[in-house]
Amino acid sequence: MKTISIALCTYNGEKYLTEQLQSLFDQTLKPNEIVISDDGSKDGTLKIISQFQNKNLIPIRLLTQDKNLGVYKNFIHCIEQCEGEIIFTCDQDDYWMPDKLEKHMHVHKNDAIDLVYSNAEVVLNTLDNTLYTLWKMESILDLKRGKSSFSSLIVKGQSIAGCCMSFKKSFFDKILPVPDQVYHDDWIATSACLSGKITGIPESLIKYRQHGGNVVGTVRGSKLSFYKSLFTNVPYYHDADTYIAQRHHRVYDYMATHPYLSKFIQNQNIKAILDLYDARSNYRTRPAMDVINSLTIELGEGHYKALNGVWTYLKDLYNLIFIKLFKNKAK
DSSP states (O other), rough: OOOEEEEEESSHHHHHHHHHHHHHTTSSSOOOEEEEOOOOOOOOOOOOOHHTTTTTTOOOEEEOOSSSHHHHHHHHHHHHHSSEEEEEOOOOTTOOOOOHHHHHHTTSSSOOOOOEEEEEEOOSSSTTOOOGGGGGOOOOETTTTTEEOOIIISSOOOOOOGGEEEEEEEHHHHHHOOOTTTOOHOOOHHHHHHTTEEEEEEEEEEEEEEEESSSSOOOOOOOHHHHHHHHOOHHHHHHHHHHHHHHHHHHHHHHHTTTTTTTHHHHHTTHHHHHHHHHSSSSGGOOOOHHHHHHHHHHHTTTTGGGHHHHHHHHHHHHHHHHHHHHHHHO
């Protein structure tokens, strides 16, 4: 059996930390260690950690920071200190189902897999108040083929929450360093998807808590609000495309020079995806005909196939017209 490390980052987490740590101690398959990196907590977080250390059931190594690193740098630091062959990243305010480690490690028996991720129940403050499953928003697993969705993770820029993933330490070492401007879990998941050594478990294996204080959270709207937004919030689509274009450049421009990841960037023709989002971004600051011409070129070159083809092209033209109307009205 491969050795297991749980990388848990804390910062003023006393409200939910006891519940989370207990869920780690209650796993049907015990980890070899829990590595906790605290980012300068001022509440009772360190006292709670000490109480669990004194139970002597699972080794807990506590790392404390002299200065605040921020959540993403803190996670990178924590993972680097882990000694297990398989790393599970863990948030301080969630709750893990008892068989999460066991089910992930069953998949990790396949040495070809670098990263495994599972679904999650999104809950409010109390664990019994389930809102929906995380993949209800948009599945990032092709259930028919049992493969991760290249479109969701690479083309659309979605990511996998770090609390839902586990990965080989040897794989993580290959994709270092993680650039400062990129989320650690986004970098890890995108790297694994590019290399094709990633798979998902449709079952919800954690309760993903939403309480207003999350560093990263999730919000889901109704279908009615989506269709309403087509008429009342068209600039949102402009902003979303611009954001994705910026995100893609932050991630892929860096990967293009990375000694391990650069070959995957070339093999997957990431430049075509970058060109498409560049053409779709900054609608409001460019002449309409310039945008239409750019989008039409992208359609002709087949780049829209990654985004539902002609339908998305027509939606882009629709959004462009309304954006220009809104802009004219604002003058």
